[in-house]
Amino acid sequence: MRRGFLLFALFVAGVFYGWNRGISRDGLARYIDAHPRTFKGDALLYTLGSFHELFNRPDRAVSMYERVVVLYPDSPHTEACLYGVASNFERLKNFARARQEYEKYIEEYPEGRYAVSVKKNIEFLKGL
DSSP states (O other), rough: OOOHHHHHHHHHHHHHHHHIIIIIIIIIHHHHHHHHTTTHHHHHHHHHHHHHHTOHHHHHHHHHHHHHHHHHHTTTHHHHHHHHHHHHHHHHHHHHHHHHHHEEEEEEEOTTTTHHHHHHHHHHHHOO
16 A cells, blocks of 8 residues: 555656646747747647746746747747737736837737737837
């Protein structure tokens, strides 16, 4: 019984260690940087960005979203990632950079999914 529990505890510790290295320390993102033709690399980076955003880590979310924009400019996730970059800079209180990224979004996607919200955010940020 003790031996089985010990093996289980080691397994759980290994999973959490791998999770921490792969997700929290950008191990998976660094792998995709080195191998940009990874199958569904854009979706993986987008998902990691969403994960970091969900757990209130906007600096890391920006890092993931920017990778999608640079490595996969034709990805279906690029529009959402551009918006994610801008909104996370706003969460980081870097309003000048957020406004710059929102304007970049409008240049790329003038009639995009988030265009109405982005235009309102630009007007709000002009007042700051």
